[in-house]
Amino acid sequence: MELVRNVFFNTDKLIRDETVKISYTGELYQRDCQTAYLHFTFGNDWTQKIDLPMKRTSLGFQTEITIPADAESLDLAFRDDQGNWDNNNKQNYSFQISPRPFALMVIDQQDMVFEKPVSGVQKFFRKVIMNIKRTAKFLPRVLGFGYDSEKDSSF
Numbered sequence: 001m002e003l004v005r006n007v008f009f010n011t012d013k014l015i016r017d018e019t020v021k022i023s024y025t026g027e028l029y030q031r032d033c034q035t036a037y038l039h040f041t042f043g044n045d046w047t048q049k050i051d052l053p054m055k056r057t058s059l060g061f062q063t064e065i066t067i068p069a070d071a072e073s074l075d076l077a078f079r080d081d082q083g084n085w086d087n088n089n090k091q092n093y094s095f096q097i098s099p100r101p102f103a104l105m106v107i108d109q110q111d112m113v114f115e116k117p118v119s120g121v122q123k124f125f126r127k128v129i130m131n132i133k134r135t136a137k138f139l140p141r142v143l144g145f146g147y148d149s150e151k152d153s154s155f
Contacts, residue, residue: 025060040076
């Protein structure tokens with residue numbers, strides 16, 4: 001994907017803690033230079049700059065870098081062996097870096113116990129069945145089966 005004129009990445013966006021391939025087809029490539037270097041840093045702190053040789057291919061000069069987990073932006077420029085630079089008219093090429101998306105946690109299903117959720121209808125019928133059982137227990141007494149009126153004078 002082209003994010004800026006003459007600078008391409010093999011991904012839609014730059015993400016922390018991932019490796020990205022950078023392709024450059026700018027003026028150094030168009031001048032037929034045989035050697036080019038990626039001159040870059042993460043953030044605007046050029047005290048920790050890195051020069052990385054790039055390989056000339058039919059798709060431009062290419063190299064890969066790994067973006068650190070704490071990087072906010074990637075700032076870069078390109079140079080050749082002769083001291084010629086392509087630094088985007090002294091502004092450098094700058095790209096925002098996105099945080100790594102949260103990964104889904106995978107749980108082994110063999111270690112899990114699944115219980116079916118109980119719906120409202122199921123709860124209702126459980127109560128009905130429980131009440132039927134209670135009623136069945138005392139129904140013979142209520143209907144008079146095995147009831148001895150001489151023993152129980154409470155009525």
